Amino acid sequence: MSTTPTLELQGVTRRFGPQTVLDRVDVSIPSGSFTALLGASGCGKSTTLRIMAGLDRPNEGAVLLNGTNVADRTAHERNVAMVFQSYALYPHLSVEQNIALPLAMRHLTTLGRMPVVGRFAPGSGEARAKIRRAVGEVAEMLGLEQLLHRKPAQLSGGQKQRVALGRALVRDPVLFLLDEPLSNLDARLRVKMRSELVALHKRTGRPFVYVTHDQSEAMAMADQIVVMIGGRVAQAGTPQDLYERPASREVAGFIGTNAINFFEPGSAPAGLHPAAGSAVIALRPEHISPAAAGTVEARLETAEYLGSEVVLALRAESGAELRAIAPGNYAIPAPGSAVRLGFDPAQVHVFDAASGQRIGEAA
Amino acid sequence: MRRLSIARREALTTLWLAGPATLAMVLFIFLPVAIVALLSFTDYQFGATTLNWTGLENYQRLLGSTLGQRAITNTLLYVAIVIPASVALGLLVALGLHRMTGWAPGLAHALRAVYFLPVAATLVAMSVAWQMVLHPSLGVVNHVLAALGGEPRNWLSDRGLVLYTLAVIGIWQTVGYNMVLFLAGLVAIPPELYDAAEVDGAGGGWSRFWTVTWPMLGPTTLFVLVVTATNAFRVFETVATLTRGGPAFASDTLVYALYREGFVYFKAGYASAITMVFFAFLLILTFAQIRIVEKKVHYR
Numbered sequence: 030m031s032t033t034p035t036l037e038l039q040g041v042t043r044r045f046g047p048q049t050v051l052d053r054v055d056v057s058i059p060s061g062s063f064t065a066l067l068g069a070s071g072c073g074k075s076t077t078l079r080i081m082a083g084l085d086r087p088n089e090g091a092v093l094l095n096g097t098n099v100a101d102r103t104a105h106e107r108n109v110a111m112v113f114q115s116y117a118l119y120p121h122l123s124v125e126q127n128i129a130l131p132l133a134m135r136h137l138t139t140l141g142r143m144p145v146v147g148r149f150a151p152g153s154g155e156a157r158a159k160i161r162r163a164v165g166e167v168a169e170m171l172g173l174e175q176l177l178h179r180k181p182a183q184l185s186g187g188q189k190q191r192v193a194l195g196r197a198l199v200r201d202p203v204l205f206l207l208d209e210p211l212s213n214l215d216a217r218l219r220v221k222m223r224s225e226l227v228a229l230h231k232r233t234g235r236p237f238v239y240v241t242h243d244q245s246e247a248m249a250m251a252d253q254i255v256v257m258i259g260g261r262v263a264q265a266g267t268p269q270d271l272y273e274r275p276a277s278r279e280v281a282g283f284i285g286t287n288a289i290n291f292f293e294p295g296s297a298p299a300g301l302h303p304a305a306g307s308a309v310i311a312l313r314p315e316h317i318s319p320a321a322a323g324t325v326e327a328r329l330e331t332a333e334y335l336g337s338e339v340v341l342a343l344r345a346e347s348g349a350e351l352r353a354i355a356p357g358n359y360a361i362p363a364p365g366s367a368v369r370l371g372f373d374p375a376q377v378h379v380f381d382a383a384s385g386q387r388i389g390e391a392a
Numbered sequence: 393m394r395r396l397s398i399a400r401r402e403a404l405t406t407l408w409l410a411g412p413a414t415l416a417m418v419l420f421i422f423l424p425v426a427i428v429a430l431l432s433f434t435d436y437q438f439g440a441t442t443l444n445w446t447g448l449e450n451y452q453r454l455l456g457s458t459l460g461q462r463a464i465t466n467t468l469l470y471v472a473i474v475i476p477a478s479v480a481l482g483l484l485v486a487l488g489l490h491r492m493t494g495w496a497p498g499l500a501h502a503l504r505a506v507y508f509l510p511v512a513a514t515l516v517a518m519s520v521a522w523q524m525v526l527h528p529s530l531g532v533v534n535h536v537l538a539a540l541g542g543e544p545r546n547w548l549s550d551r552g553l554v555l556y557t558l559a560v561i562g563i564w565q566t567v568g569y570n571m572v573l574f575l576a577g578l579v580a581i582p583p584e585l586y587d588a589a590e591v592d593g594a595g596g597g598w599s600r601f602w603t604v605t606w607p608m609l610g611p612t613t614l615f616v617l618v619v620t621a622t623n624a625f626r627v628f629e630t631v632a633t634l635t636r637g638g639p640a641f642a643s644d645t646l647v648y649a650l651y652r653e654g655f656v657y658f659k660a661g662y663a664s665a666i667t668m669v670f671f672a673f674l675l676i677l678t679f680a681q682i683r684i685v686e687k688k689v690h691y692r
Contacts, residue, residue, distance in 0.1 A: 084587050105593035117588035120691040121607035130603070134593035180691050196592070 033096045035060045035204055035236045036081060041090035043076055050076050052260045053090070058204070058236050058253075063227070065247035066240045067283070068257035074240045077257065078206050081238060083107050094203070105134070107204075110197035114209040116189045118181040118196075125164055125177040128195040132160045135200070167195045170232075187218050198233070205230075205237045211246065223250055244284050248272070256280050273376075278309055278385035281378055287314040287340070290351050294382050298345035300324045302377050308388060311378040314340065314352040319359060320371030327351055329368050332361045343368060425671070432664035439658065450665035462641050463649040464669070466555055467625065470645060473559040474566065474624040479616055481563065482570025483609075489571070490578045504575070508568040515565060519633040522561055523548070548634055551642040558643055561630050566623060570616050577612030581605065610689035614681065621677050625670065646670045 036058040043051040051073045058064050058081075066074040079085040080092060083104035091098050099107050110131075118127050136156040168174050171191045181189055190210060197205055210226075211219045227250050230237045241247050247254050248268045255265040264276040275281035281289050290312050292298075297305035301312065317325070319341070327343035339355045353370055355361075362368065379388045396404070432450055436443035454460035485507055492500040510518065525532050526547040534544035547557045585604045589595055594603040628647045631637055637644035637652065646666060654663030 079587075082587075082591060084590060103595055104587075104591040105595060109591065111587070111591045113584045113588060115582065115584050117582070117584035119585065119588075119603065119607065121610065130594065131592040134599065182691055196588075 033060075034058055034093075035062075035095060036238075037091075037093040038077070038080065038087075039091045039093065041077070041080060041087040041092065043073075043080065043085065044088050050260050051080070051087070054257075054260075054262055056255055056262065056265065058238055060236055061234055062253050063230050063237045063251050064239065064253040064255060065251035066238065066255050066257060067242070067244060067247040069242055069283075072257045073260040074242075074257050075208055078111075078208055078238065078240050081204070082109050082111050082206050084111075108200070108202050109204045109206055110200060110202035111206040112190075112193045112197050112208065112210045114212055116181075116193040116213075118189060118192055120181050123178050123180060124173060124184070124192050124195075125168075127181065127192055128164045128167055128173075128199050129160050131196060131200040132163060136160060163199050164195075167199045170198070171195050186214050187222070190214060190222065194229070198229070201233075203235065205233070205235055207237060207239045209240055209242070212241075212243075219246075226250060245286060248284070256283060258283075274387070275311075275378060276387050278311065278380040281311050281380070285313055287352065287354065289313050289378075290317075292349050296347050296349040298325045298327060298347055298349060298351065301372070302374075302379060304379050304388070307382065309380040309382050309385070311380060312372060312376060314354045316376035317351070317353045317370050317372040319353065319355050319368050321369060323369040323371035325370040325372065326367055327353075327370060329362055329364055329366055331364065334361070341368070343370075428664045428667050431661055432668045434661045436661040436664075437658050438654075438660050443661070446661070450662050451669070453662065454665055454669060459641060459644070460649070460666075463644045463646050463666075466642075466644055467627070467646045467673075470555060470559050470562065470627055471621065471624040473556070474562045474627075475617065475620050477559075478563045478566040478570055478620055478624075479613070481567045482616065483574050483613075485567060485571045486574035486578060487605075490575060504571070507571050510565045511568040511572075515629040516633050518565070519561075519630055522630075523634060526557065549639050551639055554635055554639065554643045558627070558630050558634070561634075562624060562627060566620055570620060573612055573616050573619075574609065577609045578605070581608045607691075610685075610691075614685045614689050617681050617685070618678055621681065622674060625674050625677070646673075 034057040036056075038054055038056040041051055041054045041056075042049065054073070054077060056064075056066075056077065066077055068074045076085060080087050083092075083099065083102060083106075086100065092100060094102075094107055104111070119130065122130065136159065137153055164177075165174075168177055171194060173188070173191055173195060176184065176188060176192075181192065184192065190213075193210070207226075211222050214222060223246065226237070226239075239247070239251060252267060253265065254268055254271050256263045256271065258279050264271060264280045266274075271280060271284045275284060278291070282291070292301065292305065292310040292312075294305070294307050294309065297310045302308075302310050304310070325345070327345040329341060329343055331342045333340040333342075335357075337357045339357065339359050339361060341353045341355055341361075343351045343353060345351055351370075353368075380386065381388055431443075433445060433447060434443045435446045435449075455464075489500045489504055489507075492503070524530070526534075528534060528544065528546050528549070531547075533547065538544055545553060548554055581604065585608065586595075586600065589600055589603045592603075594600055626647055627645050628651065631643055631645055631648040632651065635643040637648050647670065650663050650666040650670065653659045653666060
């Protein structure tokens, strides 16, 4: 593996009229990585992807592909593949033709692409055979062999998704860009497609850039997550980095299945952290649980039994709300009773009250 | 009072909602068509109290006489010119204006209104304007032609020219309507498809058009074709106001002949036969368009 990242955004700024959508964004996509661009809707993650693809141009900053500036290259010339949220399949073409289109555009002349006349275009027979072989391979990889002659309107959401992936795979691009590809699928299929995407990433060895607003998707699939907030990169790192050492209060709030507990200055339960008087303290629910020798005391308000665990909503003496997680076999006391909670001091995060930036090293 | 079952009540609602319109359709469309169909086999004249059964005589007269044949061939020629030209021009103008909205929205809106004007204007009034424009000695067209070194023509009284002149006016009148329909179709194309086409290497002007724009306009094009065809077949106002089918029936069309035979000569039987032939043409054309094109347009 070379040390040059496959794709690099350097100080990319994008403005639409008076509105700055991207503000000096730096992103580096190492070769062979699976990067998730994570953020709420409107944070600029899709614009970032479009700039990577060449569908949009930055107002300032550079886009480097394998070290060369590709500002003046179209999406096709960059040879990046993109999978769209709506799949963007051509409705008038069959599955086979949809997948073959990028190759047809590359290997056939305008005459050769024509429906009937194309057969007689010089040299097109060989190119057609090559394309058919490539499409066949991709279809087999994605389990689409039986559907090759159908039109997109006759496919289910999951099948359309595969065709869209097939169209991306068939041309062997240098980079795959995926714009919320799973968001239109139902929950069960989404989880299944996740592992298929990861397997596909392993198989191709090409870098994937995956835009999502779902932190669990990003955590499950990516080896690098770029959290974007308000048009800026809030933090970039491995899923562990983001979970264990969130760089800011916003990142901490974004990452994690269970919403993290925040305590404004002065409201934290006694004994949580010495800086609690002047800084924001954060602690994930999974890191605080009922313990006989615990140092934090709170009253139980409600409990949600989830089978493997129990999510407790409590109120500390300071008045702060607090959520904690107990194991599934925890005997839930009556609401209103006092519960002693123990926590792992290493997992307590401290953020500056004004800027929201992380203070010190807690991990 | 006993409550009706749900199925019964739903049936009543359906009847109540669809019934009046169905009745009106039967009374005012199907019944008259049936009557006209029957009349076409008689020698009935308006106002007469008797009529004789003449079988296919009216049809033989229409299809067998030079005059009848000319009305049919004139109409077909007119339609054959107006449909492709006004659809193609409508699409071209729509593509241009659609692109223009990107960099000059104000100008694009103004131009759209200008193109639509002939559709909104009364064709009879516009015919007067055309008469002035095409006037052999005073008209702008001949003046411009003369200035360019061409030979002035009698646009409306030259037997070889008049039908083409009328066709051009017909195109001028329908381009705006087709343009508006195509513009609506263009707006409805999902932008991701253009993005996908660009990523796939079909981002250039032509391949973009053939890969995304044209296929996605399929349903619109079908509708535009059907509407243009029906309108072209019905050409009447320009003929009636500008040429009265002349000179020497060179611009006689089916609907104008129908008007002349039925409302000038009161030959209701013969006019009915013309109506039925006209109706048959429209039906065949529309049916063919829908059968051939619809299969290729809705992509199922």
